[in-house]
Amino acid sequence: MRISILSRSRRIYSTRRLMEAARERGHEVEVVDTLRCYMNIASHRPTIHYRGHQLDPCDAVIPRIGASITFYGTAVLRQFEMMGTFPLNESVAVTRSRDKLRSLQLLSRKGIGMPVTGFCRAAADIGDVIEMVGGAPLVVKLLEGTQGIGVVLCETRKAAESVLEAFMGLNVSIMVQEYIKEAGGADIRCFVVGDKVVAAIKRQAKPGEFRSNLHRGGTASLIKITPEERSTAVRAAKVMGLNVAGVDLLRSNHGPLVMEVNSSPGLEGIETATGKDVAGMIITFMEKNAKKNKTRTRGRG
Ligand code: ADP
Numbered sequence: 001m002r003i004s005i006l007s008r009s010r011r012i013y014s015t016r017r018l019m020e021a022a023r024e025r026g027h028e029v030e031v032v033d034t035l036r037c038y039m040n041i042a043s044h045r046p047t048i049h050y051r052g053h054q055l056d057p058c059d060a061v062i063p064r065i066g067a068s069i070t071f072y073g074t075a076v077l078r079q080f081e082m083m084g085t086f087p088l089n090e091s092v093a094v095t096r097s098r099d100k101l102r103s104l105q106l107l108s109r110k111g112i113g114m115p116v117t118g119f120c121r122a123a124a125d126i127g128d129v130i131e132m133v134g135g136a137p138l139v140v141k142l143l144e145g146t147q148g149i150g151v152v153l154c155e156t157r158k159a160a161e162s163v164l165e166a167f168m169g170l171n172v173s174i175m176v177q178e179y180i181k182e183a184g185g186a187d188i189r190c191f192v193v194g195d196k197v198v199a200a201i202k203r204q205a206k207p208g209e210f211r212s213n214l215h216r217g218g219t220a221s222l223i224k225i226t227p228e229e230r231s232t233a234v235r236a237a238k239v240m241g242l243n244v245a246g247v248d249l250l251r252s253n254h255g256p257l258v259m260e261v262n263s264s265p266g267l268e269g270i271e272t273a274t275g276k277d278v279a280g281m282i283i284t285f286m287e288k289n290a291k292k293n294k295t296r297t298r299g300r301g
Contacts, residue, residue: 062088088285137181190230206218248262
């Protein structure tokens with residue numbers, strides 16, 4: 001197969017590993033810098049131009065689109081889809097998963113467990129929304145935050161009110177969420193490929209911190225997940241329409257709760273902690289599934 005990896009740099013661990021895994025299996029791989037792709041939208045014959053030349057159509061594309069370039073990145077991916085290239089994750093699914101609120105609404109429709117979550121816009125409704133999620137302690141999240149930045153634990157109702165008022169004053173979108181104390185500062189990252197969880201790790205926050213993000217000093221370790229956790233992660237990825245996803249779960253007293261579904265999950269933490277060749281499994285999935293024009297939307301979404 002001829003595979004393109006949409007990524008800002010070939011030096012990123014995940015990009016490098018996907019390149020290696022594809023080459024080991026005899027595929028031709030090219031890393032294409034997403035922000036250097038440009039295209040003529042009006043043309044009848046969709047094409048992509050890159051650093052002064054037209055890209056030859058490839059069989060499959062692996063989108064590794066960072067949160068900060070979602071808008072442009074999904075437009076480039078859509079153009080690949082219009083050319084008939086098989087996307088590992090399709091553009092509509094990537095767009096869906098990048099909107100935290102929309103994702104939770106879609107998961108809720110399908111009855112997937114999640115922390116009780118409220119959303120409001122007017123300062124006058126703050127009191128009601130705090131009640132709605134069960135009062136303090138609670139977690140306030142900025143919708144456009146990543147890597148734990150913009151996730152605040154409010155221990156008291158007073159603190160929650162002040163934080164919510166402050167964020168609202170800045171005109172940013174926020175959600176308010178029940179605090180899952182029993183998770184003990186840990187979450188579970190399930191790496192889904194197709195209809196399987198191929199690897200899972202537990203991420204534990206450093207002492208005195210409740211956010212377990214590795215970027216916030218959390219540590220990763222191996223974990224054996226339950227059948228319920230496994231099926232929740234697979235269903236969550238499926239609801240989002242993602243073939244490959246990093247599904248983050250919290251272990252609560254009433255079962256697994258989905259926090260987030262990530263469409264470009266990193267490989268470094270999970271491969272290092274589990275010793276598994278996750279990149280290889282992704283390429284194997286593509287070998288089995290990549291067919292021309294085989295996307296649900298073909299860029300129509
Ligand atoms: P980001 O997308 O910025 O990583 P998350 O929503 O994943 O934000 O939150 C960051 C971390 O904070 C999570 O990995 C988890 O450890 C902790 N966390 C988030 N929401 C809750 C919650 N409702 N209850 C308990 N811990 C939470």
